[in-house]
Amino acid sequence: MNNSTKSQTDSFARDVLEGLSASPKKLSSKYFYDDEGSRLFVEIMKLPEYYLSRSELEIFRDRAAEIYAAFGEFDEPFDLLELGAGDGSKTSLLVAHFLEEGSDFRYIPVDISSEALNYLESKFDDEFPGLEISSIKGDYFQTLETLSARSKRRKIVLFLGSNVGNFSDEQAVKFFRDLRGTLNEGDLLFIGFDLHKNPQTILNAYNDAQGITSRFNLNLLRRINRELGANFNLDEFLHYASYHPIEKTARSFLISQREQTVDIEALNKSFEFGQWEPIFMEISQKYDLETIQSMASSSGYEIVGNFFDSHGFYVDSLWKPTPA
Ligand SMILES: C[S@@+](CC[C@H](N)C(=O)[O-])C[C@H]1O[C@@H](n2cnc3c(N)ncnc32)[C@H](O)[C@@H]1O
The missing domain is CATH 3.40.50.150 (Vaccinia Virus protein VP39)
Known part of the structure; x- marks a missing residue:
């Protein structure tokens, strides 16, 4: 691993540790775009809902x-x-x-x-x-x-x-x-x-019928598995999007569908998730x-x-x- 890759992995690990130790748990959307994330974002840009x-x-x-x-x-x-x-x-x-x-x-x-x-x-x-x-x-x-x-x-x-x-x-x-x-x-x-516009139009853009946005969000857990040696089971998390028309804020979350423990080797740490506990992924302000x-x-x-x-x-x- 060269120095620059190492320092990227270090900041990724630091941010994941900080985010998953916080309450509520969160992950930074700036890490969405690995190879698969960049490819999925190209697909999102072509979705009928993603105006x-x-x-x-x-x-x-x-x-x-x-x-x-x-x-x-x-x-x-x-x-x-x-x-x-x-x-x-x-x-x-x-x-x-x-x-x-x-x-x-x-x-x-x-x-x-x-x-x-x-x-x-x-x-x-x-x-x-x-x-x-x-x-x-x-x-x-x-x-x-x-x-x-x-x-x-x-x-x-x-x-x-x-x-x-x-x-x-x-x-x-x-x-x-x-x-x-x-x-x-x-x-x-x-x-x-x-x-800002019809709230339903906005919500649909973050909750497409084909489920590409869901795959895009879940891909960040896959990235943590691969790069930080974690054992997130992607099937145990679901994507949930909301839009608040007074704040004009769309938010996306990954929701733990059951009580579970996830180990992250690079952090030498385990994280407990309650049933229906959200991880806050991203805001998209209007x-x-x-x-x-x-x-x-x-x-x-x-x-x-x-x-x-x-x-x-x-x-x-x-x-x-x-x-x-
Ligand atoms: C939603 S995409 C938009 C890409 C492009 N501007 C467009 O309009 O299609 C966001 C891009 O910003 C990059 N990005 C997100 N946060 C960043 C940050 N803090 N510093 C540098 N790049 C960042 C991501 O890697 C990704 O390629």
């Missing part, structure tokens, strides 16, 4: 030229940075348009999952020969600190796929404020927000425009433009840092 990716794809497909114009002048080479890039399938529409316009930029995807980054790099290498790609593998919270030191070019930062929804509003404002500290005048931040506006102003940005899909389900919001 999020389709909405953002529609915005990029139909409005790439407007988005490009809103990004402003491109006299100098710039960096297109993407936080939590995943498979980059939607971003590729923007990249294709930028290249058609003859702009000179470097694409810098940041992701904690090496599987996602490997897949993305090989896809972009095929699709866009000649595009300079400079991937950063790591947690985007930690990467933020090094971003401004990496390059003096103008930066456009993408934070798509409603990744922001995995944060509470307070965490999101802190994240945007920290990011603000790394940006210069002329830099931009482009963020995908899932808007937004209204007032909240987006107030998040932007309280974290030091001005909204330059909002790009909606035709159903008004989703918005990609373009922010510029307000002068310090």
